[in-house]
Amino acid sequence: MPKNVHTVISRAREYFYFQEGRGTDRAGPRVRLPNDPQSPEFWQAVRQAQGIVGPVPTDTINALADAYETAWPALQRKLSDATKEQYRRSLRVVRTAWGELRADALRPSHVQALMEGLADKPGKANNVLDALRAMCRWAMGPRELLSRDPTLGVTHFADGEGHKPWTAAQLKVADEKFTDMLRRAYVLARYTGQRISDVVRLGFTDIDDGGFALRQKKTGVRPWCPIFPELEVEIATWEKRPGPFLLQDNGKPYTTNQLWKVFNKAREDHPELADAVWHGLRANAVIHLRQSGYSIAQISDMIGMSPPMVERYCRHADRKAGGQAVLLALKQGKNKNEIVKR
Numbered sequence: 001m002p003k004n005v006h007t008v009i010s011r012a013r014e015y016f017y018f019q020e021g022r023g024t025d026r027a028g029p030r031v032r033l034p035n036d037p038q039s040p041e042f043w044q045a046v047r048q049a050q051g052i053v054g055p056v057p058t059d060t061i062n063a064l065a066d067a068y069e070t071a072w073p074a075l076q077r078k079l080s081d082a083t084k085e086q087y088r089r090s091l092r093v094v095r096t097a098w099g100e101l102r103a104d105a106l107r108p109s110h111v112q113a114l115m116e117g118l119a120d121k122p123g124k125a126n127n128v129l130d131a132l133r134a135m136c137r138w139a140m141g142p143r144e145l146l147s148r149d150p151t152l153g154v155t156h157f158a159d160g161e162g163h164k165p166w167t168a169a170q171l172k173v174a175d176e177k178f179t180d181m182l183r184r185a186y187v188l189a190r191y192t193g194q195r196i197s198d199v200v201r202l203g204f205t206d207i208d209d210g211g212f213a214l215r216q217k218k219t220g221v222r223p224w225c226p227i228f229p230e231l232e233v234e235i236a237t238w239e240k241r242p243g244p245f246l247l248q249d250n251g252k253p254y255t256t257n258q259l260w261k262v263f264n265k266a267r268e269d270h271p272e273l274a275d276a277v278w279h280g281l282r283a284n285a286v287i288h289l290r291q292s293g294y295s296i297a298q299i300s301d302m303i304g305m306s307p308p309m310v311e312r313y314c315r316h317a318d319r320k321a322g323g324q325a326v327l328l329a330l331k332q333g334k335n336k337n338e339i340v341k342r
Contacts, residue, residue, distance in 0.1 A: 002046055002066075005033065016042070018049035037070045061106065062099040064145060065091050068135045075138075082197070082218040090131035093124075103139070106150040115154060122157035129154060165283035165313075170276050177270060181246050181254065182262050184238070188245065189278055191231035193285030193303040196278040200254045203244045216304050223304030286313040 001007070006022060008015045016037060020028035031049045034042045043066055069088065072079055079087070097114055098106060111132065118125035132151055139145035166174070174186050188199045197217045206214045212225040227235065238245060246254045254262075260278070267273040282303070289299045290310075299310045 001037070004050075005046060018046060038067055043067075059103055060100050061103050062095055064103040064139055065095055065135060067145070068138055071138065078220075080218055080220050086127060087131040087134065090124075090128040091135065093118075093128045094132050094135075103145070104147055108150055108153050111150050111154045115157070119157070126156045129156060163277060163279040163283055164275070165287055166276050166280050169272055171284070173270050173272050178266065181248075182266060184234070184245055185254075185259055185263075186281070187231055187234045189281040190284055191228050192225045193282050193289075193305070194225065195282065196259060197256045199278075200246050200256060200259055201244055202246075203242065204240055205242060219304070221304040223302060225302050225304070283313045286310055290314040 001016075004020050004022070005016060005018050008017060014035075016033040016035065018031040018033055020026075022030075031045075033045045033049070036042055043063060069084075069091070072084060093114075098110070111129070115125050115129060118128065129151060133149075136146055136149050136151055140147075140149060171190075174183075174190075178186050185196070185199055188194070188202055189196060192199070192202070192212060194202070194212075194214075195216070195218060198214060201217070202212060202214060206212050207227070208224065211227055213222065214225075215222050235245075244253045246259065248254055248258070263278065267276065282305075286299055286303060286305065289302065290296075294302075296307050296310050296314075299305070299314075300307045303310070305313075
């Protein structure tokens, strides 16, 4: 909901109100809003309550984005909280560029120009394109809010190298220097390959028959991640209790941001870790599994990562292993052809 809009549920019905400074000594008047937040009348009433006078357009990019974000709970294919937050950030870029312009006037050439303006941040540009494309596809078809797709023909920037796996030297520093909760986080991330947003949620209650079964926060995927011997040895030394493995001194669970602060302190103390990031351990886990002989499909099931992403992380390792195999075969063939004295 927009700022200062809140809901009240009475007798199983939801009512919408606008009130500035609600709950403070500067609370303004309480304004009743229409019941349907997907209707143009609802957003017109919000703008009038905000003090915007005159006719309010309902066919602008801002209005379309408002309607799209309001419709998320009713979508047949649900969006995760992480996807919603990323879409909101990306759509703010779209709103800044064309917020008060007519949505139906947006063309692929305009979108392409926006992408080129973000060329120095290809990851951000790709996220903006994904969010805009999702909104436009939602608006087309039966809803008839758009007559054409302005993202048609606009392509992503090429993927970069991605997050780099930790080097042998960096892993050695972590193995020898990390202690307490930082070490727990490190071994969990390294041997499960999970995102740090899921590592902070892992606990004994997530263990299922020798592996972790936890719904991923970002994608909603439910991988089954085996507890490998290296991690099993570590977990055996941890106290058994409900809740996550990672707890602060005050007994509260770590958040992703709090764990990053602890890790950043470790990076300051150990210059070898300067370019290391949590997500790099995800790459280490995938490469380790690949080198252990597991297939792309098996790794995808264990880590909860799409097969193309598994291939992307393993690309360098697979090429190196393939080249080494060829070199070994050549050496063996050379030895076979040598003439040996009886």
